[in-house]
Amino acid sequence: MDIISSFFDATGFVPRAQCGNWTRLLIALHNVSDFLIWTAYLAIPIVLVAIAWKRHRNLPFQNLFWLFGLFIVMCGTTHMMEIVMFYWPLYRLAGAIKLITALVSWGTVFALLKVVPEALKMKGPAEFEQEIALRTQELRDSEEHFRLLVEGLRDYALVLLDTEGRIIHWNVGAERILGYTASEIVGQPLTQFYAADELAQKYAGYILETAAVTGRFEEEGWRLRKDGSRFWAHITTVALYDEREQLRGFSRVTRDITERKQTEEQIKQLNASLEQRVQERTAELKAANEELAATNHELEAFSYTVSHDLRAPLRAIDGFSGILLEDYAERLPADGQDYLTDIRRNTQKMGMLVDDLLTFSRLNRQLLNRQKVDMTEMVRQCLQDLRAMQTDRNVEIQLHDLPTSDADPALLKQVWMNLLSNALKYTGKKESAQIEIGSHAAPEGTIYFVRDNGIGFNMAYAGKLFGVFERLHRAEDYEGTGVGLAIVQRIVQRHGGRVWAEAESEKGATFYFTLSPQK
Amino acid sequence: VGETNIDILLVEDNPSDVKLALRAFQKHDPETRLQVVRDGAEVLEYLFCMERYAERRIEDRPKLVLLDLKIPLIEGTEVLRRIKSDSRTQMIPVVVMTSSKEPRDVAECYRLGVNSYIVKPVDFTEFTEIVRYLSTYWLRLNLPTEEIMR
Numbered sequence: 001m002d003i004i005s006s007f008f009d010a011t012g013f014v015p016r017a018q019c020g021n022w023t024r025l026l027i028a029l030h031n032v033s034d035f036l037i038w039t040a041y042l043a044i045p046i047v048l049v050a051i052a053w054k055r056h057r058n059l060p061f062q063n064l065f066w067l068f069g070l071f072i073v074m075c076g077t078t079h080m081m082e083i084v085m086f087y088w089p090l091y092r093l094a095g096a097i098k099l100i101t102a103l104v105s106w107g108t109v110f111a112l113l114k115v116v117p118e119a120l121k122m123k124g125p126a127e128f129e130q131e132i133a134l135r136t137q138e139l140r141d142s143e144e145h146f147r148l149l150v151e152g153l154r155d156y157a158l159v160l161l162d163t164e165g166r167i168i169h170w171n172v173g174a175e176r177i178l179g180y181t182a183s184e185i186v187g188q189p190l191t192q193f194y195a196a197d198e199l200a201q202k203y204a205g206y207i208l209e210t211a212a213v214t215g216r217f218e219e220e221g222w223r224l225r226k227d228g229s230r231f232w233a234h235i236t237t238v239a240l241y242d243e244r245e246q247l248r249g250f251s252r253v254t255r256d257i258t259e260r261k262q263t264e265e266q267i268k269q270l271n272a273s274l275e276q277r278v279q280e281r282t283a284e285l286k287a288a289n290e291e292l293a294a295t296n297h298e299l300e301a302f303s304y305t306v307s308h309d310l311r312a313p314l315r316a317i318d319g320f321s322g323i324l325l326e327d328y329a330e331r332l333p334a335d336g337q338d339y340l341t342d343i344r345r346n347t348q349k350m351g352m353l354v355d356d357l358l359t360f361s362r363l364n365r366q367l368l369n370r371q372k373v374d375m376t377e378m379v380r381q382c383l384q385d386l387r388a389m390q391t392d393r394n395v396e397i398q399l400h401d402l403p404t405s406d407a408d409p410a411l412l413k414q415v416w417m418n419l420l421s422n423a424l425k426y427t428g429k430k431e432s433a434q435i436e437i438g439s440h441a442a443p444e445g446t447i448y449f450v451r452d453n454g455i456g457f458n459m460a461y462a463g464k465l466f467g468v469f470e471r472l473h474r475a476e477d478y479e480g481t482g483v484g485l486a487i488v489q490r491i492v493q494r495h496g497g498r499v500w501a502e503a504e505s506e507k508g509a510t511f512y513f514t515l516s517p518q519k
Numbered sequence: 520v521g522e523t524n525i526d527i528l529l530v531e532d533n534p535s536d537v538k539l540a541l542r543a544f545q546k547h548d549p550e551t552r553l554q555v556v557r558d559g560a561e562v563l564e565y566l567f568c569m570e571r572y573a574e575r576r577i578e579d580r581p582k583l584v585l586l587d588l589k590i591p592l593i594e595g596t597e598v599l600r601r602i603k604s605d606s607r608t609q610m611i612p613v614v615v616m617t618s619s620k621e622p623r624d625v626a627e628c629y630r631l632g633v634n635s636y637i638v639k640p641v642d643f644t645e646f647t648e649i650v651r652y653l654s655t656y657w658l659r660l661n662l663p664t665e666e667i668m669r
Contacts, residue, residue, distance in 0.1 A: 118602040303621070309618075311618040311639070311641055312533050313535075315536065315539070316533075316536070318641055319643040321541075323542065344643070348641060350641075362622075423535075
């Protein structure tokens, strides 16, 4: 209390009015001016406070703002004290106020200096204009992109609704799918697209309510176009919220999936009839199988007949020719005997052809009896069986160890027999025959081969090699029916493998084959 | 109708084959007693002494039946089955001599108890040789049961 009362103690001072020759005009000049300055200095902070009040949030440099207000108020106060001092010499109070004003002023100066760099970064009005123009352009572009995008969606009806469910935007896709133009439909309520009865109208309302709560609603069903035609629609309704999470309306994307729906229906129908078809086919297949079995049976009967009936006359021709040669030789001239010999040779050849053909036709019917086969041993046995072809000749046979295979032993032996007898046959005119039997591993399985240095063949005719009755050499040079390699190929193919050959005329041939493993 | 006691009963319907076989057997051994029957019914009648062969005695069994499979009336496998399933005939050696190489036929005959299976060759020379082997083996080397020896 003492300090405060001492501020109002004017003892020892004289009011300014009593010092010097004050004219009324000079008094007025001082005091009125001080009063105006004071009130002006008070008005400025009030305006500032009002601004601060209005823009309560994003006021830049808020602390500086308040400090600046205080600074002006203090300046005003010093001017008010001038008027007081004119009549009441409160020099102590005036001094204190001046000190506070001085402190606040310098505080403001420092505060200002502190924010200078930040303030320099702030944009000026011209810059703002420029930026606004730029933003506006961007916004316009973005709006245009969006509009083009929406309008371009010809396959999607894009409809915007306000919160009440009234249409506020209608794109080209909507026009195309639903038949209404934007001018006809904008402003109409969504319920327009639902049947007039109460239930359907409630459903339209339910869609919007659900979308507003859960964010989206999907529906599928028949919808009507303007012309009354139906289409199967898939509709997604999405609630649109603004930054403050206020509902602003709804977007509805409608797709015409009638085709898909029809396809689905067709698939359903197809599935339904599939069972029936499967049954029908099964029956057909069964019939076909029976037919096939019958055909096979007939074929077997045919082969049987061929093997029996075709050979019997041949045997008779050969037999009686033989008897003529044996019993009546002395009564036949030499050329007559030659003809009989020719008859016998041909009948025997015919006999071999019949045999080979039978073997070949049997290959297609015979079931495979796959088992593990010792290939090296099998080749050894075949060479033993073929020893007649090796006598009185210079034959050098090189047999490498062969990996075992999974095959029908009886059929496989036929493959080896045919390939090995071919090798022996076609080296028959060489001074020293060289035959090599070996194998190598390959991605498709083991490749077995038989190589000889015989007369070989021209690779140009390699395609004919495995055909039935195809022969690459003259019969008088090399005997054979032309079925052997066809048999080899058939057996190898029945095992799932393949056979091929490489050769050069007069240099020799190599036959390769594979047997793919049982699946 | 032939002798009562024969060596070989030849079942063959093809006249050419019959001629060739007869000549081959005669050439090898002119003493061979050979009876030819031409179909499946006749074989059975002969062996079981019925109809045409009713006056025959069933004890007079041939030393060998040479049976073709493809014969008229009753087929060869059926004939074989009847011979091998009757106690009065099952001890008679039956050799199938046929054109068929069908594995099915071969297997079937062995299953029915055939004593041997020979494929008739086309080659006359080979055929003659086979006849010679057959004659030597079944009529001289092979020891039959006493019922047949009588």
